Amino acid sequence: DAKTTQPTSMDCAEGRAANLPCNHSTISGNEYVYWYRQIHSQGPQYIIHGLKNNETNEMASLIITEDRKSSTLILPHATLRDTAVYYCIVRVAGVHEAGGTSYGKLTFGQGTILTVHP
Amino acid sequence: DSGVTQTPKHLITATGQRVTLRCSPRSGDLSVYWYQQSLDQGLQFLIQYYNGEERAKGNILERFSAQQFPDLHSELNLSSLELGDSALYFCASSVVSGGASGELFFGEGSRLTVL
Secondary structure, three states, rough: OOOOOOOEEEEEOOOOEEEEEEEOOOOOOEEEEEEEEEOOOOOOOOOOOEEEEEOOOOOEEEEEOOOOOEEEEOOOOOOHHOOOEEEEEEOOOOOOEEEEEEOOOOOOOOOEEEEEOO | OOOOOEEOOOEEOOOOOOOEEEEEEEOOOEEEEEEEEEOEEEEEEEEEEOOOOOEEOEEEEOOOEEEEEEEEEEEEEEOOHHHHOOOOEEEEEEOOOOOOOOOOEOOEEEEEOOO
16 A cells, blocks of 8 residues: 655644645555544544545545645534544555455554644 | 444453453444554554455464454454553454445454553
8 A cells, every 4th residue: 555644743723624635646546545533542433535536525525636646634614523633544445355345454654633722 | 433342442451361352343344454553553453354254464463363253243362461562452344335435434442451
């Protein structure tokens, strides 16, 4: 899986947009970009993922550059509860098998510690 | 609630002992993953099972072993415990379907303290 680079920490004011960057310059054509977050000592939580198009769901938006070498996770209106470690992960697509689709492991880096302050 | 259940939530034991951590994946999920998170190492992938078979292995020590049973629950066995094995152990499972996103659903973890 391609390696990712994220800033160690970021701050954001409550109610403002939080923009978390991620570099993945060695990404391959069959690799997706996933974002997870981990709120203090809880299990990591899936946020969003994408291949090459921008994606949006109820939690966040994912902007992937045209060359796919970097991406940005956007939390449009950050709240105090968004304070967490955010992980950008690149991972190959699933493998279709007799029982369904098998997905490989996620390799977590150090992530970005996002602190949302009042 | 992710739907992944891990037991026990907390466990305190002594060096040299053996413990078993249990994971029940989301209903219908065939893949189970185990991760270790210690203060100085971050989230480390240990091992993955798919429908009862080992699929991938990470930096899992020889003192550790895992298996996935026919009912798809999984157990992680840690033996000859050392102080450095103190960590949070997470289990995750993934959706299995042709159009699935491949997201992993994590349990709340088992906190192991070795004294």
